[in-house]
Amino acid sequence: MQQLLSDINRCEVCKKYLPLGPRPVVSGHPKAKIVIIGQAPGTKVHASGIPWDDASGKQLRKWLDITNELFYDKTKIAIVPMGFCYPGKGKSGDLPPRPECAPLWHQQLFDHMPALELILLIGQYAQKYYLKEDAKKTLTATVKTYYEYFPQFFPLPHPSPRNRFWLTKNPWFDHDIVPVLREKIKEILSV
Template sequence: MQALETLVEQVKGCRLCASCFEHEPRPVLQVHPNASILIAGQAPGRKVHETGVPFDDASGDRLRLWLGLSKDEFYNPELVAILPMGFCFPGTGKSGDLPPRPECAKAWRSDLMAFLPNLKVKLLVGQYALNWHMKGQVRKNLTETVKAWRDFQADGYFPMPHPSPRNNIWLSKNQWFEAEVVPELQTQVRDCIN
C-alpha cells in the first residue's frame, strides 16, 4: 500500500503538462488496491478541476445513476477506482473540453493499473479510454463499440458513451443503451459490492 500511496503522491504532484495549460495542473484520481470497479474516463472538466472531486458534476450524477451507486459507494476508493486518461482538466476548445493530454497515460497509467488486481467491472468512458484499454478491439466508432459490449464481457469491459449532458442527442438516438446495457451494468456492479 505504501508504494501505491507514493505513486499517487507523485501523480498529484505531476507537472508534465503545466506549460500546455492556462491554469495550474490539478490531477484528480481515486484509487485503492481493493477496488473492484474501474471508471476510466477522459479527463476532469472545469468544475471537477475546481473541486478536486472526480465526477462532481452533471456527468457524475448520470454516471452514478447508470451504475446504480449512491455517492457514498461511488466515492469509496475500496469499491471504485477512478482513473481518467488525463488526470488534469485539459482546457476548453471550440466545441467543449479539449482531449486529455497524452503524456498523462504514458507516464502513469500502466503503473497505476498494476496496483488494481481485483477489478471485475471496467467502465471505459469515451474513445481515449477505449483505445488505451482495448488495444485493437475497438470497432469503427464509439457507437459500434458500445453496441458490441457483450463481446468484451470476458475482460470485464463496458464500453460507454460519456455521461455528459452534451450526449443527450446520442442517448436519444441510441435508446438501447439505457434499456439493455445499463441494467446489465447495474447487475454486475451490485455483484461486485455485495
C-alpha cells in the same frame, strides 16, 4: 499506492499545456474492484478536486445505480481518467485529455490494484486507448457490442449532458445496456 498517488499529485509533465495548471484528479486503492476511466476533469471538477463532481457524474451514478458514498468509496471504485488534469477549452467543449497521463501512470496504478475485476471505458478516448484494434469503427458500435470486451472491460458512452442527442438517438442503451451494467456492478460490489 500512497507513494504513487503522491507522485501523481506532484506531476508537472504537461504543465505548460494546462491553462489552469496541474491539479491531478485521480483515486485508487489496493482493494478497488472497479476502475472508471473517463476523459479528463472539467472546470468544475478541477475547482473541487472531486472526480465526477458534475452533471456527468450524476448521470454516471444513475446508470450504475449506486449512491455517492459507494461511488466515492476508494476501496471499491478507483477513478483513473485518461488525462488527470483539466486540458483546456476547445471549439466544441473541452480539449481532448492530455496524452501523457495514461502511458505514464495507468499501468503503475493498476499494478497496485490486485483485486481489480472490471474497467469501465467511458467515451472514445478510453475505448481507443484500451481496446485498440478491437474497438469498432464507432463508439456506438463498440458500446453495442460491450459483451465482446468482458470480463475485463465495459465500454460506455460519455454521460455528459452534451451527449443527450446520442442517448435520444440510441434508446437501446438505456433499455438493453444499462440493466446489464447495473447487474454487473451489483455482482462485483455485492451491493
